[in-house]
Amino acid sequence: MKKTRVVHLLIALLLALSLLPAAAPAQAQAAPAVPEGEFVPGELVIGFDASVKVVMGQATALAGSVDAQVVKVFDQTAVISFDPAADVTAVAARLAGQPGVRFVEPNYVRRLPEQLLTSAEPFQLKEVDRKLPNKQKLTVEELLSMRTVKRTGGKVQVIPTYPNDEFENWGNSWIGHDIIWPEKKMSPVVCVIDTGVDINHPDLKGRAINGYDFVNDDKIADDHYGHGTHVAGTIAAKANNGMGPAGISNGKVLAVKVLSDQGWGTSADIAAGIRYCANNKAVKVLNLSLGGSEGSAVEYDALHLAVNQGKFVAMAAGNASTSEMHYPAAFASPLSVPPVGSVDDGGANTIHEGMVSVGAIASEETWVDMDGNGIDDDGEYFEGCAAYFSNYGAWVEIVAPGEDIFSTIPVSYPSVLGQYMMGSDAAYLNGTSMATPHVAAAAARVWSLDKKLTNADVEGILMDSGRPVILAVDPNVVDPTVGSSDSGYLGEMPFCWPFADVPFTAAEDMENAVELDLAAAMGRGALTVFPYDAVTGLPLAGAQVAAVDAVTNKVMDIAAVEPPFYTFPAVDLINLPVGPYNARVKAKGYTAGWQPAAMDLFATPGVFESNSAEHFLVIPPAGDFQVVSQWDWWNFFDELDSYLWLPDATPFIVGPEKYDGIMYPNNPYSEVGAMWEFPFARYQRFDEEDLQTWEVLSIKRAGAKVKLPGDYQVLFTDNGDGTLLNQWIKVTAWFNGKVIGGVVRDFTADACDPLLTEAWWHAGTVNGKTFTAVDACGTDAIWPYIIP
Numbered sequence: 001m002k003k004t005r006v007v008h009l010l011i012a013l014l015l016a017l018s019l020l021p022a023a024a025p026a027q028a029q030a031a032p033a034v035p036e037g038e039f040v041p042g043e044l045v046i047g048f049d050a051s052v053k054v055v056m057g058q059a060t061a062l063a064g065s066v067d068a069q070v071v072k073v074f075d076q077t078a079v080i081s082f083d084p085a086a087d088v089t090a091v092a093a094r095l096a097g098q099p100g101v102r103f104v105e106p107n108y109v110r111r112l113p114e115q116l117l118t119s120a121e122p123f124q125l126k127e128v129d130r131k132l133p134n135k136q137k138l139t140v141e142e143l144l145s146m147r148t149v150k151r152t153g154g155k156v157q158v159i160p161t162y163p164n165d166e167f168e169n170w171g172n173s174w175i176g177h178d179i180i181w182p183e184k185k186m187s188p189v190v191c192v193i194d195t196g197v198d199i200n201h202p203d204l205k206g207r208a209i210n211g212y213d214f215v216n217d218d219k220i221a222d223d224h225y226g227h228g229t230h231v232a233g234t235i236a237a238k239a240n241n242g243m244g245p246a247g248i249s250n251g252k253v254l255a256v257k258v259l260s261d262q263g264w265g266t267s268a269d270i271a272a273g274i275r276y277c278a279n280n281k282a283v284k285v286l287n288l289s290l291g292g293s294e295g296s297a298v299e300y301d302a303l304h305l306a307v308n309q310g311k312f313v314a315m316a317a318g319n320a321s322t323s324e325m326h327y328p329a330a331f332a333s334p335l336s337v338p339p340v341g342s343v344d345d346g347g348a349n350t351i352h353e354g355m356v357s358v359g360a361i362a363s364e365e366t367w368v369d370m371d372g373n374g375i376d377d378d379g380e381y382f383e384g385c386a387a388y389f390s391n392y393g394a395w396v397e398i399v400a401p402g403e404d405i406f407s408t409i410p411v412s413y414p415s416v417l418g419q420y421m422m423g424s425d426a427a428y429l430n431g432t433s434m435a436t437p438h439v440a441a442a443a444a445r446v447w448s449l450d451k452k453l454t455n456a457d458v459e460g461i462l463m464d465s466g467r468p469v470i471l472a473v474d475p476n477v478v479d480p481t482v483g484s485s486d487s488g489y490l491g492e493m494p495f496c497w498p499f500a501d502v503p504f505t506a507a508e509d510m511e512n513a514v515e516l517d518l519a520a521a522m523g524r525g526a527l528t529v530f531p532y533d534a535v536t537g538l539p540l541a542g543a544q545v546a547a548v549d550a551v552t553n554k555v556m557d558i559a560a561v562e563p564p565f566y567t568f569p570a571v572d573l574i575n576l577p578v579g580p581y582n583a584r585v586k587a588k589g590y591t592a593g594w595q596p597a598a599m600d601l602f603a604t605p606g607v608f609e610s611n612s613a614e615h616f617l618v619i620p621p622a623g624d625f626q627v628v629s630q631w632d633w634w635n636f637f638d639e640l641d642s643y644l645w646l647p648d649a650t651p652f653i654v655g656p657e658k659y660d661g662i663m664y665p666n667n668p669y670s671e672v673g674a675m676w677e678f679p680f681a682r683y684q685r686f687d688e689e690d691l692q693t694w695e696v697l698s699i700k701r702a703g704a705k706v707k708l709p710g711d712y713q714v715l716f717t718d719n720g721d722g723t724l725l726n727q728w729i730k731v732t733a734w735f736n737g738k739v740i741g742g743v744v745r746d747f748t749a750d751a752c753d754p755l756l757t758e759a760w761w762h763a764g765t766v767n768g769k770t771f772t773a774v775d776a777c778g779t780d781a782i783w784p785y786i787i788p
Helices: 009-019 055-065 088-095 140-145 170-174 227-236 267-278 297-308 416-420 432-449 455-465
Strands: 006-008 039-048 069-074 077-081 101-111 116-118 127-129 137-139 147-152 155-160 189-194 208-213 253-257 264-266 283-288 312-316 355-361 398-401 405-408 426-430 524-533 544-549 555-560 571-577 579-586 595-603 616-619 625-631 641-646 674-677 684-686 694-699 712-717 729-735 738-745 760-767 770-773
Touching: 039 055, 039 088, 039 267, 039 297, 055 069, 055 077, 055 088, 069 267, 077 267, 088 101, 101 267, 101 297, 127 140, 137 140, 170 398, 189 227, 189 267, 189 432, 208 267, 227 253, 227 405, 227 426, 227 432, 253 267, 264 267, 267 283, 267 297, 283 432, 297 312, 312 432, 312 455, 355 432, 355 455, 398 432, 405 432, 426 432, 432 455, 524 544, 524 579, 524 595, 544 571, 544 595, 555 571, 571 579, 579 616, 595 616, 595 738, 616 625, 616 694, 625 760, 729 760, 738 760, 738 770
Parallel strands: 189 253, 189 283, 208 253, 283 312, 312 355, 355 398, 524 616
Antiparallel strands: 006 116, 039 077, 039 101, 069 077, 101 264, 116 426, 127 137, 147 155, 147 555, 405 426, 524 571, 544 555, 544 579, 579 595, 625 694, 625 729, 641 674, 641 712, 712 760, 729 738, 760 770
């Protein structure tokens, strides 16, 4: 099981702290004792209503009444400190109900969700599914070899399609960042409320800026732990510099330190940090990868301010593998109850719109024993399941990659993670803390396209565009509230994601949760196409392929076909607004400028479309009259043979086989005119499966003159099979490198009923330099000349 692949960060911390040099602590903050309970002994947080005009004066008076002193004041909030041995509950009771006091509560301890550091062999992305023929996948090496054509300063450049660090974090491609990464519209600032950020990290310099340190009360939010820097890298690390990952957002992060260098903080400091970000006009998104088990009024009120200031807030759901609510993330759900004394005390949660709670997806497929028989049967392995540590339940709204996430850690000064990783500038970490910045960065990207969106709009877009989570459970689960800690399940996990099926209840039901899809949220899709030489069947090296908006006729992206070639000569056309597209091809020695190569392509939200025959761009060498026929690649075991028939004259053509009635001895028309079979270019490449489903006919010139006598009839047969002709077939006619006509057999049209019952189709007529389509859907009366 996956639990064996990680070590608790607590062990890592103990080891790292033991390795810190003696001088290192002097460069960081003094290390106070970490509270063992859920709140800081001897401290209370007091919230005042708007009638209190001088908070410091009122707080001082109240503190004096219980032999305490004021240690912090912000907005309508004060923190008082007294004897740590005193009964916090009793002191709070004495202060509650005093004039102007809205709430009194403990200063709750917030810790980083118990993250887990990956082992020495974390998951690394090696291939990406593009739904290719024969279930092939494209490797990262193939993806990094792809090329895109860009025009910069009047010059045409051929550059890599993807940054060299795009696939370092598998989460990027999982959420569709590889589709949208070239988008130049700038994302707004994301506030990282955490342990601070190493703003001088080479991968973050210029992308991360100091905000405030609420732990040490200064303006330098250094990160001597490492967690905040890791979060910041997922959001905003520089792309294409070969260091760490490529950040998901192209904007900046603002570092706000609310957690100590030991990875813990207080609800008061976190609330102060939230308010700081809420009041910053440049900030649109807040990232909170922290939390605890108790809801806090001071945090709720701070989030109330942030939401009402129009900020979007992403919060980690926690790493206890439980359905119990984790705060402040649970406040993103309308199922949560506003804390006593908060602005919504006694009423409904009014702040859940514009905030999301984030669960974590596992990096590899998971076995869920759905029939409970202890055997890993077919259909029981799923991708996109809960990471074994992730919290879950009806209150968790969106899930994102959170296991084996590769990102930046501090290098400018000593840090806990830096010491453990022995000076590395990046590390693999696990946690809902790592999932949350994927969502925060996605929100920033969505906002970059339309600055008029509200935070509720952004949440709606992320939720509506997300993929439904996979619902699957093991019936042997004993306690549905304890996740991977349960003793009953027999597979790798008690669920992929749970739903209300016994023994799970509505409290654990994830039916309404979605999986983050950034590209879909931005209304972007992509096309993967495969350019080939129609005669040789080899990759069309040197060609360029353009994605052209079928409505506006605008070129949206251009890819270059360059070696090395692997399984397929694939090129990606990316960051395409959703809608219909045509593909054009330009290749020296093949086309006379740009020529249409494919119609009816469609950029689907969040998807690399690649699994239709239209995505195979089959281009013949320039010269003479040529007809290329294509059919669906999944019929590679069947042959669709193409013929050229001249009933009334001797044609000036060259063909490898003259039709002489031997193949079809019962055909009464075999003695009429002359028929030649098309030469074809198809190669057995995968276990004798013919993956190149096309044929090519060339009508040669009569001497030096372009003279083609008579009307040549373009015919197709599936050799009596009767099924292949009832599939998609495309015919394209070329003359001297230009497309002059074509026809697609639309077997789905009403006019094509009933389907062909015989094995011939008359597609069109060739005469001179023209091609005329005859029949778009086939007919039983296939022969144009009837013999008495």
